[in-house]
Amino acid sequence: MDRSARAAGIAAAILRLARAAEAGERAAVQAAGFTPAQAAALRFAAKTRPDVATPGHLARVLGVRHATAVGIVNPLVDRGLIERRPHPFDRRQSVLALTPAGREAWARLERWSSGLEAALETLGPGELDAFEAAIAKVVAEQVRAGRLVVSAPCAGCVHFRPGAHPGSGRPHDCALIGRALGEAEAAMECPEHTPA
Template identity: 45%
Template sequence: MSGLDPRSRTTPLAQTLVGLYRLSQGLQHRLRERAQAHGLSPAQAQALLFLKYARPGVRTIGGLAQRLGCAPATASEVADALERKGLIRRQPLPADQRVITLALTPAGAHKVNALEDLLDDLEAALATLPPTQQEALLQATQALVRVLQQAGHVVVYEMCWGCQFFRPNAHPNDPTAPHHCAFVDAPLPEPNTYLECPDFIPRSP
């Protein structure tokens, strides 16, 4: 991809773009490597991680499709493969028997625990940065994710920015908690807006 050739990128901004692209490549390689070591495809590994952390009401084929960014038919194929491996099972949602949910089996829970070291290498590298650089990187990353999400390139799944209770920048004079959650009626720190929330309800289109 010549547009990302470092030789044609000389400004700090352009070189940062190349660095982010290389970082993305590294993370994807790490995911493929860890998934393969456990006899999984990258999509299957992502599905197991999704089923561990998503709230019960969205552990469905539709929820999995949204997380993987694929069609429901493709998500169903991923679930079928995991079910054949004995890592997940389909079961009705207790609150609504018509809704079929996906759940980890004991073997699936064990497998996903073994996958959670995916980001250990990156975390160790980040830990070597001075605290001021870690904070600056956090703020820059959050800003980039927000821009990409608003442009539709990142699905901020079950996070504040797509929730009907989220009030962005409601407290401009409070840098520690500039946003507001109407569900709990309390100020909301910026880092918390990137965590999956069990009280998430998507905004109406």
């Protein structure tokens, strides 16, 4: 079989896995009273560094227009799960944050599993390493093509300067935004992550 046919077969398998995971997620989040997009917004507010957890970045992560992202968030605000807070550095923007009730809702959703993790755990160490490297390469190509936004922690980002402020409570630096970061912030996801 030629490379093109193999690639098409693998792409079809990935799509089937994605559909199965999405169907399982849809059932789990609907049972909890959310849409999949609302669950994604809760995850975004829970996992994204507070200074970049803006509705605009949520729109980028979800691959939707800004107005659509606002439409996803508004019912969560109305339910008291997400709140809009003033942006810490830019008065023209707001950031999204979970309320205590939102943290509880996210904790319940986070326990849901698609079964993919268990399936991946059946791979041997070498297989898992090769699979991880191959998926990372495919994801990177999708990011470069502008088809995918990947949020990730600061480590490994071209803008991250670890230990730039030794002895400080905020020892790291993000060159993109020109701000010092604490350990907890640097461990959170950022939609502006650019692999080094």
